[in-house]
Amino acid sequence: MLHIQSVNQFYNQSHILWDLDLHLKEGTCGCLLGRNGVGKTTLLKCITGLLPIRQGQILLNGTDITRMSTENRARGGVGYVPQGREIFPLLTVEENLKISLGARPDRARQIPEQIYQLFPVLKEMKHRRGGDLSGGQQQQLAIGRALVLDPKLLILDEPTEGIQPNIVRDIGDVIRKLNNDMGLTVLLVEQKLPFARRVADDFFIMERGRVVADGPIGALSDELVQQYLTV
Numbered sequence: 001m002l003h004i005q006s007v008n009q010f011y012n013q014s015h016i017l018w019d020l021d022l023h024l025k026e027g028t029c030g031c032l033l034g035r036n037g038v039g040k041t042t043l044l045k046c047i048t049g050l051l052p053i054r055q056g057q058i059l060l061n062g063t064d065i066t067r068m069s070t071e072n073r074a075r076g077g078v079g080y081v082p083q084g085r086e087i088f089p090l091l092t093v094e095e096n097l098k099i100s101l102g103a104r105p106d107r108a109r110q111i112p113e114q115i116y117q118l119f120p121v122l123k124e125m126k127h128r129r130g131g132d133l134s135g136g137q138q139q140q141l142a143i144g145r146a147l148v149l150d151p152k153l154l155i156l157d158e159p160t161e162g163i164q165p166n167i168v169r170d171i172g173d174v175i176r177k178l179n180n181d182m183g184l185t186v187l188l189v190e191q192k193l194p195f196a197r198r199v200a201d202d203f204f205i206m207e208r209g210r211v212v213a214d215g216p217i218g219a220l221s222d223e224l225v226q227q228y229l230t231v
């Protein structure tokens with residue numbers, strides 16, 4: 001589904017991603033793990049097009065998206081929930097969701113009801129300003145906004161960061177539902193291992209800009225955790 005081949009990425013002279021390969025299977029949920037600063041967010045931004053890559057290739061369902069703009073990738077099915085959520089605090093919940101409508105290929109004018117079914121709180125609060133929502137509600141709004149585009153691949157950067165446990169559980173349930181019941185392919189960066197083990201099918205561990213271990217989440221051993229993830 002998503003094939004990342006020999007990607008190299010730099011910030012000016014700093015070489016951040018090194019010949020990175022990653023293959024995410026259709027309909028699975030993959031979790032990208034790794035210590036701070038290994039390049040996880042950088043990789044996600046390369047997939048969304050926010051950072052054009054210097055070398056390598058990214059294929060989505062066989063289409064080469066390496067040189068496509070972020071907008072075209074979004075139209076082509078790449079949904080992104082950035083770290084820190086980046087919702088618009090002065091716009092209402094509904095306006096935040098509607099922002100994505102213009103990029104839908106079918107030019108729909110209404111928020112798909114399915115979004116409100118997945119996140120009833122967004123319906124209850126649709127006339128409230130984004131900035132008035134709790135962190136967990138804002139995260140649900142950020143996921144809802146990405147889903148408005150009807151993506152094929154949903155990318156989430158640390159969706160549970162700074163969120164209270166009951167909402168973390170709800171977000172995990174929604175990711176599983178999107179993935180299991182609706183067949184959406186998911187790639188997430190996550191620091192919380194219990195959450196990763198609950199929602200992911202496969203893991204990818206990064207170290208110094210490369211994927212150094214991967215496999216089914218059940219094979220994420222204590223040794224791997226010790227070697228690559230504990231600080």
Ligand SMILES: Nc1ncnc2c1ncn2[C@@H]1O[C@H](COP(=O)(O)OP(=O)(O)OP(=O)(O)O)[C@@H](O)[C@H]1O
Binds near residue numbers: 014039
């Ligand atoms: N805009 C930037 N300009 C220069 N260097 C950057 C920039 N963004 C990130 N870096 C550096 O690139 C490296 C990889 O950062 P990145 O944010 O991708 O790591 P990460 O694995 O997502 O870490 P974290 O878990 O802390 O978010 C780090 O050394 C970071 O300092």
